[in-house]
Amino acid sequence: MNPDNKTLPSDDELYNDYLKGKQEAGDKLMLRYGDALTSYLFYFIGDYHDAEDLMLDSFAAILVRKPKIGAGCFKAYLFKTARHKACRLWRKKLKQSEFSLPDDIISEEASPEKKTVIDENISSLHKCLNLIPTQYREALWLKYAMDLSYDQAAQIMACSKKKIDNLLSNGKKTLRKELEREGITRYEI
CATH class of the missing domain: 1.10.1740.10 (RNA polymerase sigma factor, region 2, helix turn helix motif)
Structure with missing residues (x-):
């Protein structure tokens, strides 16, 4: 080099x-x-x-x-x-x-009220993620939290790129339904 x-x-x-x-x-x-x-x-x-x-x-x-x-x-x-x-x-x-989110997601600068809302949303997200099938949860984690490509996620999960696409699509739909049951309507997934 x-x-x-x-x-x-x-x-x-x-x-x-x-x-x-x-x-x-x-x-x-x-x-x-x-x-x-x-x-x-x-x-x-x-x-x-x-x-x-x-x-x-x-x-x-x-x-x-x-x-x-x-x-x-x-x-x-x-x-x-x-x-x-x-x-x-x-x-x-x-x-x-068990899927959980790190505490450091919450900004140090957020107001106590905002931190409470964030804590409640994280808690609801945590609960909802635990309700969806493991393969959906893992595919979502690899793609969005770990920022891996479809090919990389497929290699890790030992499946095809198409299956990853299906897992992500179905995982997002299932997660949306669970979030709506929890009363969360504003989300970006």
């Missing part, structure tokens, strides 16, 4: 550098995706400590095994690996996933 170029190295460049023995490239990938992956796993399984452990296990699985990963697919491969590990943990604990 050109030292004068201020752009960050791509995932492919970092992973290839790691495969060539540059340990710091693996560290950079962990810094780039560690928090996002932990958040995804937390929302998928509902336990922060398990999410952190699974994040580390997922990176370890890739960085130790050093699988061949297609160009532009590192993030999707990482999240798919993490999803498989979370599913195994889920089965092991026989625990349903």
Whole structure:
């Protein structure tokens, strides 16, 4: 990479550098995706400590095994690996996933009244998300919270791009109905 170029190295460049023995490239990938992956796993399984452990296990699985990963697919491969590990943990604990929203969504500058309204809306959204099927919830999370493409979400969920489109469409419809039952009519989904 050109030292004068201020752009960050791509995932492919970092992973290839790691495969060539540059340990710091693996560290950079962990810094780039560690928090996002932990958040995804937390929302998928509902336990922060398990999410952190699974994040580390997922990176370890890739960085130790050093699988061949297609160009532009590192993030999707990482999240798919993490999803498989979370599913195994889920089965092991026989625990349903719990979807929750972080407290830091609420702005520090919001008035107490606005914070109360936001808290109530987040609580209602949380409740409604837990009422919709898990596949809908996960597809919505991957696309909108994690800002993944349809292709990346499809790779992670081990399904076709068309199925992701259907899951998102049906998930939004189902979520809208649940939100309306809760009395929330202003939403952007």
